[in-house]
Amino acid sequence: MRILISLVSSSTSTGLHLLSVSRRLHTKISPFSTLIGLKPPPAMATSEDSLRRSLAEKQSSIESQGNTVRALKAANAEKATVDEAIEKLNALKLDKSVMEKQLQAAVNGNGPDGSINKEAFRQAVVNTLERRLFYIPSFKIYRGVAGLYDYGPPGCAVKSNVLSFWRQHFVLEENMLEVDCPCVTPEAVLKASGHVDKFTDLMVKDEKTGTCYRADHLLKDFCNEKIQKDLSISAEKAAELKHVLAMLDDLSAEELGAKIKEYGITAPDTKNPLSDPYPFNLMFQTSIGPSGLSPGYMRPETAQGIFVNFKDLYYYNGNKLPFAAAQIGQAFRNEISPRQGLLRVREFTLAEIEHFVDPEYKSHPKYSEVADLEFLMFPREQQISAQSAKKIQLGEAVSKGIVNNETLGYFIGRVYLFLTRLGIDKDRLRFRQHLANEMAHYAADCWDAEIESSYGWIECVGIADRSAYDLHAHTEKSGVPLVAHEKFSEPKEVEKLVIAPVKKELGLAFKGNQKKVVEALEAMNEKEALDMKASLETKGVVEFYVCTLGENVSIKKNMVSISKEKKKEHQRTFTPSVIEPSFGIGRIIYCLYEHSFLHEAQ
Ligand code: AMP
Numbered sequence: 001m002r003i004l005i006s007l008v009s010s011s012t013s014t015g016l017h018l019l020s021v022s023r024r025l026h027t028k029i030s031p032f033s034t035l036i037g038l039k040p041p042p043a044m045a046t047s048e049d050s051l052r053r054s055l056a057e058k059q060s061s062i063e064s065q066g067n068t069v070r071a072l073k074a075a076n077a078e079k080a081t082v083d084e085a086i087e088k089l090n091a092l093k094l095d096k097s098v099m100e101k102q103l104q105a106a107v108n109g110n111g112p113d114g115s116i117n118k119e120a121f122r123q124a125v126v127n128t129l130e131r132r133l134f135y136i137p138s139f140k141i142y143r144g145v146a147g148l149y150d151y152g153p154p155g156c157a158v159k160s161n162v163l164s165f166w167r168q169h170f171v172l173e174e175n176m177l178e179v180d181c182p183c184v185t186p187e188a189v190l191k192a193s194g195h196v197d198k199f200t201d202l203m204v205k206d207e208k209t210g211t212c213y214r215a216d217h218l219l220k221d222f223c224n225e226k227i228q229k230d231l232s233i234s235a236e237k238a239a240e241l242k243h244v245l246a247m248l249d250d251l252s253a254e255e256l257g258a259k260i261k262e263y264g265i266t267a268p269d270t271k272n273p274l275s276d277p278y279p280f281n282l283m284f285q286t287s288i289g290p291s292g293l294s295p296g297y298m299r300p301e302t303a304q305g306i307f308v309n310f311k312d313l314y315y316y317n318g319n320k321l322p323f324a325a326a327q328i329g330q331a332f333r334n335e336i337s338p339r340q341g342l343l344r345v346r347e348f349t350l351a352e353i354e355h356f357v358d359p360e361y362k363s364h365p366k367y368s369e370v371a372d373l374e375f376l377m378f379p380r381e382q383q384i385s386a387q388s389a390k391k392i393q394l395g396e397a398v399s400k401g402i403v404n405n406e407t408l409g410y411f412i413g414r415v416y417l418f419l420t421r422l423g424i425d426k427d428r429l430r431f432r433q434h435l436a437n438e439m440a441h442y443a444a445d446c447w448d449a450e451i452e453s454s455y456g457w458i459e460c461v462g463i464a465d466r467s468a469y470d471l472h473a474h475t476e477k478s479g480v481p482l483v484a485h486e487k488f489s490e491p492k493e494v495e496k497l498v499i500a501p502v503k504k505e506l507g508l509a510f511k512g513n514q515k516k517v518v519e520a521l522e523a524m525n526e527k528e529a530l531d532m533k534a535s536l537e538t539k540g541v542v543e544f545y546v547c548t549l550g551e552n553v554s555i556k557k558n559m560v561s562i563s564k565e566k567k568k569e570h571q572r573t574f575t576p577s578v579i580e581p582s583f584g585i586g587r588i589i590y591c592l593y594e595h596s597f598l599h600e601a602q
Contacts, residue, residue: 051103052235058096059232065089100231107228122454125597126341134158134593135342147338147346155589159349162422162589163328166351169418176326176353177313181305183330184288187295192477193304193470195297200279202253203336204260206267207275213267214336215256215277216248222265239386246383250435253277282333298332303580305329306354307470310482310576314356321484321576322364322407324355328585340455342590349585355407356576358486359468362405370413371395376430377402378450389430402433404445408465411581415449415461419588425595428452431463442469444577451591460587468575475575486572494569497526500561509559513549520546521560533562
């Protein structure tokens, strides 16, 4: 199998040590069987729905047979007739109990032979990982801190090999420009990127004790528990709960709150009522320097370090597009209630790529190398209509417009190759498209590489076309134009809208607010500007809404000149779009462990 063997055993003495440790210690659970065994826990049975329906039918047959027995007894029927009816009732009950066992096995993910279920499998994996020091709960002797983990010797060896394969597969093979930026980031950067205002998760509080929980996790747990443990719910109810699970990331705070109320969900530890969901910012705040006057944050992603360096990187690349920059580094997120071991932590390694491309030419020169790949894809439409992921050829997905553009498709293909070459089981890897609300408003399209583990399908890589949002935002806030140019072979004559605010007149009229009015006038799009021009010519004055002031101001004819002028242009200046694959290294490694784990009982 799999690159992981060579990764783990490659060059480093630590890697070799990892193999010898595995061979020396023989325990009931073979740890990764020197990383060559592969037997995943069986996938959820597909017959779950029909089993629920048959179980409901069996239950109603039992009730009606029970009535028959009672009626026969009440009518003092012959003993033989009553006995026959009772025997039939008992047979039905026996059938029901067999069906319940089958359904329980199906929802637990047990194999038809009753082999290990998901939780037992996970326990075996986690016990081995912790015992062999693949990872260690951080600060353990002080009882640890939720969401913080150390990597022990074999964990470090695996991580270092995964990262070096990542560098090989992406940075070297694609000639990417690697950078390494600080974790401590000044507030201005994260204010511009939107993280200070919007990097939030929805939280609910136990109304009596104040304990915090992630609202969507409580709803998810409720639905999963009902589906897995309550065998009496109808197939329709199970389908409804599964639909809620599929739409979970798409729910607004109000919709989440309404579902929590509808299902009567309470605080898991105390059963106390819960508050309405409200946003909690996930960034760790700090202050830079001793004065306390310079606020900063531990970066929640590495991407912003690349965006703020765009101008220099573009120059370094000979002022040519497309090009990609890459960064590997720590990211920090103050998760509300971290759980699921290595999958949701408060500090983790991210490996991110920002591929800058002309928004008008999103083709990719190496696209044909991945277009024939075929793998599990889960487009938005399939999720909404409660279907499951199916195998689609990447080229077909791009040509049909399911995937927004070639460059995004290229990276989806490259991520697929990276993960499967690393050792991820291709049948337990799918690419899921973001639902409409799940996606940031500026994004053109987003796909997550999700890997199936004992915790379910886990997002391990996010691949997003973020359009020109980030470079625009930093251009606006820093005043430094983060733009690219396309030089024309011959000058082109273009008609340009020119908005020229007359600052003297605006200053006299609006005094201290002059700057905000000027900015708002300059920010008008072509239609708004031409409408204003027409109104000024007919009426001499227009009411104009300035959003930064939150009010209308009266603009007179002498305050702004709006015209269309013909110009010769030698180049086109534009803000590049960015395609961003973002890899959670810890999550990938954990899934790799599960996919490589061999349970001796199997
Ligand atoms: P995001 O920027 O939220 O799309 O995250 C990028 C990647 O980081 C995800 O695909 C995950 O693999 C990983 N990730 C996000 N949050 C966490 C976390 N709390 N713990 C570990 N990995 C994470």
